[in-house]
Amino acid sequence: MIKKQDVLRALESITLAGEGQNMVASGAVQNVVSFANEVIVDLKMSTPAMHIKKRAEADVIKVIKEQVSPDAEVTVNIKVEAPAKPQNPNLIKGKPIPGIKNIIAVASGKGGVGKSTITANLAVTLSNMGFKVGILDADIYGPSIPLMFDVFNERPLSVNVDGKSKMKPIENYGVKVLSIGFFTKPNQAVIWRGPMAAKALNQLIFDADWGELDFMLIDLPPGTGDIHLSIMQSLPITGAVVVSTPQTVALADARKGVAMFQQENIQVPVLGIVENMAYFTPEELPDNKYYIFGQSGARNLSEDLDIPFLGEIPLVQSIREAGDVGRPAAMQTGTPLSEAFEEVTRNAVEQTVRRNESLPPTEAIKITTMAGCSAVKK
Numbered sequence: 604m605i606k607k608q609d610v611l612r613a614l615e616s617i618t619l620a621g622e623g624q625n626m627v628a629s630g631a632v633q634n635v636v637s638f639a640n641e642v643i644v645d646l647k648m649s650t651p652a653m654h655i656k657k658r659a660e661a662d663v664i665k666v667i668k669e670q671v672s673p674d675a676e677v678t679v680n681i682k683v684e685a686p687a688k689p690q691n692p693n694l695i696k697g698k699p700i701p702g703i704k705n706i707i708a709v710a711s712g713k714g715g716v717g718k719s720t721i722t723a724n725l726a727v728t729l730s731n732m733g734f735k736v737g738i739l740d741a742d743i744y745g746p747s748i749p750l751m752f753d754v755f756n757e758r759p760l761s762v763n764v765d766g767k768s769k770m771k772p773i774e775n776y777g778v779k780v781l782s783i784g785f786f787t788k789p790n791q792a793v794i795w796r797g798p799m800a801a802k803a804l805n806q807l808i809f810d811a812d813w814g815e816l817d818f819m820l821i822d823l824p825p826g827t828g829d830i831h832l833s834i835m836q837s838l839p840i841t842g843a844v845v846v847s848t849p850q851t852v853a854l855a856d857a858r859k860g861v862a863m864f865q866q867e868n869i870q871v872p873v874l875g876i877v878e879n880m881a882y883f884t885p886e887e888l889p890d891n892k893y894y895i896f897g898q899s900g901a902r903n904l905s906e907d908l909d910i911p912f913l914g915e916i917p918l919v920q921s922i923r924e925a926g927d928v929g930r931p932a933a934m935q936t937g938t939p940l941s942e943a944f945e946e947v948t949r950n951a952v953e954q955t956v957r958r959n960e961s962l963p964p965t966e967a968i969k970i971t972t973m974a975g976c977s978a979v980k981k
């Protein structure tokens with residue numbers, strides 16, 4: 604098992620061509636991730652010269668093999684700080700919220716496929732990995748996040764921030780939550796008109812004291828409607844995660860969901876597709892898999908649309924039970940389920956990092972302080 608600290612120590616002994624300090628001190632080493640004997644080193648360089656990049660790569664591999672482990676399998680990703688690309692003026696783009704680095708919309712197309720369950724479990728997994736996380740529950744038709752976090756009886760308090768009254772999100776399991784459900788009575792069906800719902804959501808976004816967040820997850824309502832558009836107009840969404848079951852009807856709607864984000868005047872990058880309820884597995888027979896909604900449908904859809912596949916989550920009774928008692932299943936770490944959620948989360952983080960690197964710095968909100976995928980081991 605290779606340790607990140609040992610890799611960093613080794614990298615401190617080399618310097619990039621043309622720089623005085625070693626590559627760790629100069630900030631050229633952006634991230635180091637290690638799993639077993641695999642090491643990924645992300646380097647930032649200011650020069651695009653191929654021979655300097657090649658040399659840096661060779662030096663990194665050599666020093667890790669020599670000083671850390673001869674069996675290390677090293678991958679070096681080199682990013683050259685590129686000049687900003689011009690922006691498409693027709694794009695819908697919202698105002699950034701200070702302090703919030705990445706905003707991820709979780710969407711589904713079809714209702715009931717487990718979008719809120721995936722959002723809740725992604726959030727607790729990110730929090731376990733050491734990220735600062737918030738959830739904005741924007742599902743105006745059935746806000747279920749307060750229930751899944753066992754905070755449905757709470758009401759956000761007002762706090763004073765720089766002379767302005769702001770709503771304080773409710774926090775549980777290290778995740779800050781605001782939901783449209785906090786402002787409606789449990790037994791009352793609320794009929795929102797598009798503009799009313801959009802206004803209420805805007806307040807939850809901008810009149811709230813979210814503080815510093817690495818990730819804000821937005822649990823969108825199912826479908827592709829007004830609310831989706833107004834959220835994309837209000838907020839600069841970093842990327843979208845689309846949840847689907849392998850069932851044909853769900854896949855058709857997921858496809859529409861992806862198309863909405865990719866529309867020319869929206870262009871929210873789709874970070875990937877999660878296959879929920881990929882198969883049923885009984886708790887007592889974990890090796891038995893029953894593909895009751897069909898097999899690998901969402902995986903095939905992601906290949907078809909050329910979008911990353913983030914992973915699959917089985918249909919397990921304990922996921923439903925955990926959701927109902929307000930303690931997301933992923934909180935019980937070290938289980939096959941929490942590992943499945945970790946994989947999906949790790950892939951989502953990786954895709955977010957990639958997405959941020961391929962967009963100009965003004966728009967991209969970079970992940971700098973977090974250990975990316977290796978963060979699973981906090």
Ligand SMILES: Nc1ncnc2c1ncn2[C@@H]1O[C@H](COP(=O)(O)OP(=O)(O)OP(=O)(O)O)[C@@H](O)[C@H]1O
Pocket residue numbers: 711713714715716717718719720721742745747824825879880916917918919920921922923924926927
């Ligand atoms: N992998 C799973 N295993 C078992 N039960 C699950 C799984 N995923 C979701 N569920 C259950 O299915 C039901 C619907 O899930 P959820 O509310 O997350 O779906 P949704 O897509 O957000 O629904 P909505 O359309 O209301 O927004 C819930 O009771 C939830 O506990």
